[in-house]
Amino acid sequence: MKLNGENRPLEEPVSLLAYLTALGCDPGKVAVEQNGQIVPKAQFASVVLKDTDELEVVSFVGGG
Amino acid sequence: MLRVMVNGKGEEASEGETLSSLAKRLSIAADVYIRNGFAVDGTLSLREGDQITLIERGKMPDKAQLEHMMTARHTPFVHERVKKATVGIAGLGGLGSNIAVMLARTGVGKLILADFDLVEPSNLNRQSYFIRHLGRPKTEALKEQIEEINPYVSVEIHTVRVEESDAVTLFGGCDVVCEAFDDPASKAALVSALLEGRPSVKLVAASGMAGFESANTIKTIRRFENLYLCGDGTNEAKEGNGLMAPRVTVCAAHQANMALRLLLGITEV
Known part of the structure; x- marks a missing residue:
């Protein structure tokens, strides 16, 4: 799998939500694209990642 | 014989005629000469098709002349493109107001x-509001300022908290949307909802502009096909690392410049 352009092999299929949590991301503060398609926030728990996926995760910090 | 535009009107000029002699011939006591959006010396010669604005200092022009004089400083092809464009701004704090x-x-x-909030004293350290705006909705205070800066901009305001479910209704018709919220979860929610509901809209978001470390760490990067991100990506607003005018304004300027580039059809950062 590719995460933000870098190779990150995936041992086994895992839900996007579990993957983000394992990365240390707060799933509430990210926007995610899977293979060029935005993943709706409501689907983070149901989307399953595969080793062929290209994942882009944009994290936001507070302030404006 | 040359054809030129002078203060919005077509005029003829002779080959080799200078800007100052043109002004004299038209009985305009020009103090400033603008040619094709750029201030130039009056001794320069006119060229075919020049857009000339002759400005008399300290004289208040009528409304039509005012619009022409204001647009004189816009690069001609830029002005025509941006004049037709609609930009949405979600959140009118330090980023959005600027x-x-x-x-x-x-x-x-x-x-x-769009913003639900009222102007309060703590906003004045970085946001584009004045003492006279305290207690008023940010939307109204900003609309009032824009009318004093450029009355030819149409301003639509929504004094509401922008929920994920409203993002497309509010901003779906925009060419470019600037995400300018404070709260990171709201930022992520707006970006996700808008790109899901309107995949063609171009979004310029921000993350990381608190504190006073080097302004050079604030950058514009392209993250998704239609998502641009401005900021340093790390400096969140927290105790001991507050939001201050310089870096917040730098980040706002990154967002405004990327929005302008996108309106001009440029997709590189």
């Missing part, structure tokens, strides 16, 4: 501004 003012000065035709 982005709105910059895009109004740039001559963007229509701005859609």
Whole structure:
């Protein structure tokens, strides 16, 4: 799998939500694209990642 | 014989005629000469098709002349493009209020501004509001400023908290939307909802602009096909690392400039 352009092999299929949590991301503060398609926030728990996926995760910090 | 535009009117000029002799011939006591959006010396010769604005200092022009004089400083092809454009701004704090003012000065035709909040004293350290705006909705205070800066911008305001479910209704018709919220979860929610509901809309978001470390760490990067991100990516607003005018304004300027580039059809950062 590719995460933000870098190779990150995936041992086994895992839900996007579990993957983000394992990365240390707060799933509430990210926007995610899977293979060029935005993943709706409501689907983070149901989307399953595969080793062929290209994942882009944009994290936001507070302030404006 | 040359054809030129002078203060919005077609005029003929002779080959080799200078800007100052043209002004004299038209009985305009020009102090400033603008040729094709650029201030130049009056001794320069006119060229075919020049757009000339002759400005008399300290004289208040009528409304039609005012619009022409304001647009004189816009690069001609830029002005025509941005005048037709609509930009949405979600959140009118340090980022959004400054982005709105910059895009109004740039001559963007229509701005859609949304924020639920009122202007309070703690906003004045970085946001584009004045003492006289305290207690008023940010939307109204900003609309009032824009009318004083560039009355030819159409301003649509929504004094509401922008929920994920409203994002497409509010901003779906925009060419570009600037995400300018404070709260990171709201930022992520707006970006996700808008790109899901309107995949073609171009979004310029921000993350990381608190504190006073080097302004050079604030950058614009492209993350998704239609998502641009401005900021340093790490400096969140927290105790001991507050939001201050310089870096917040730098980040707002990154967002406004990327919005302008996108309106001009440029997709590189």
